[in-house]
Amino acid sequence: MSRIVITGGCGFLGGHLVDRLVGQGTDVTVYDMAPPPPDREIGPGRVRHVVGDVRDAGTLASAITADTEIVYHLSAVVGVDRYLSRPLDVIDTNVMGTRNVLRRALDVGAKVLLASTSEVYGRNPAVPWSEGSDRVLGATSAERWSYSSSKALAEHLTYAFMRQAGLRATIVRYFNLYGPRQRPSYVISRSVHRVLNGLPPIRYDDGRQTRCFTYVADAVAGTVMAAESGRADGECLNIGSDRETPIGEAIDLVCRLAGANAEPLAFDTAARLGDGYEDVPRRIPDTAKAGRLLGWRCETSLHDGLVKTIEWARRSPWWRESPVPDRQAG
CATH class of the missing domain: 3.40.50.720 (NAD(P)-binding Rossmann-like Domain)
Incomplete structure (x- = not known):
């Protein structure tokens, strides 16, 4: 046991x-x-x-x-x-x-x-x-x-x-x-999956929604x-990370680090995902409590984390060949 x-x-x-x-x-x-x-x-x-x-x-x-x-x-x-x-x-x-x-x-x-x-x-x-x-x-x-x-x-x-x-x-x-092995149904994993398969990434609305990628x-x-x-x-x-990044910038960074020259496909959230989905413009944590109680902080920059994720994805054909859901968002 x-x-x-x-x-x-x-x-x-x-x-x-x-x-x-x-x-x-x-x-x-x-x-x-x-x-x-x-x-x-x-x-x-x-x-x-x-x-x-x-x-x-x-x-x-x-x-x-x-x-x-x-x-x-x-x-x-x-x-x-x-x-x-x-x-x-x-x-x-x-x-x-x-x-x-x-x-x-x-x-x-x-x-x-x-x-x-x-x-x-x-x-x-x-x-x-x-x-x-x-x-x-x-x-x-x-x-x-x-x-x-x-x-x-x-x-x-x-x-x-x-x-x-x-x-x-x-x-x-x-x-x-985000990181290696994540199902390609989230903004980072989906973007890596698509560009490594020769497809343009998907961007919802104007890409100005922000996230703190961890x-x-x-x-x-x-x-x-x-x-x-x-x-x-x-x-x-x-x-979580406290570094706020627009989703559009994160997608562009994925393309640049993967060596892909692709213009994102732009979709309207409501038209693509229906009335059951509502987006959140900004999502930012205050992590002071975790720092105070645990001495923890996010150490990996988005750039460095993406480099590791893309390198892993290139070595993992089973993941690149995995199916992607029809309805996804960031």
Whole structure:
């Protein structure tokens, strides 16, 4: 059995977290419905792979055992294409699955690191967002907000388990992660995928929307620090770069570093994604709390992170040949 359990350990962030922990000599149990990606096979040794859905409490219990010390709860249904087409799966997995994880962790006395998202802030115009900033959302009829609301409810559940039942837990909110192995459904991964396949990148609207792109290795470092630090118990922390970059500039940088001379295809968000999607003009974290409690800061510039991501993508034909969803956004 393993003292560390990672739900969603075959996903993008989960896979990098597994690599980090195993590299430190830690035994890890991965709990996931999916197999690991082709360039990262989970075999015998320090990693145990349990196939299961977090909505299945019985199977989950076979992964989170009595000797588990920390549960990194990363399992979620995420991505614009998924919450526009599968909002029920988003809500069920992110809410009911989280409740199962929290209940089981409480039963065995393990700490939970809950992976949340900058999406919980919605479209609050008062940036940068601190952990106590207000949530500003659109109508419930827009699928755009199902992911945000489900992750916020997962946070409420976590706080409830902490305050009412005594669970040890920390919540981290990630801001626009990117890097090797990411599904080509996000602005950086989609742009890299397209230009390396000889296709022009896609830009929504005028490309002036801004994001703070966070290299996955920096996010993993902050995640491990938050899980292992007693100072983070009971806290919520923003994990992200504080460097604001217009999406159009990020796309241009991908093209330049990949050696591609391609004019982006411009799409109107409403026409392309429908009424269920609403864009967020600016998304910027205040990361002072993570710096104060953990000594963490984002170390990798967008330029350097893109160089690493593009180099990896060139060496990974399986990823370049992977399908791309029809409906995507930044």
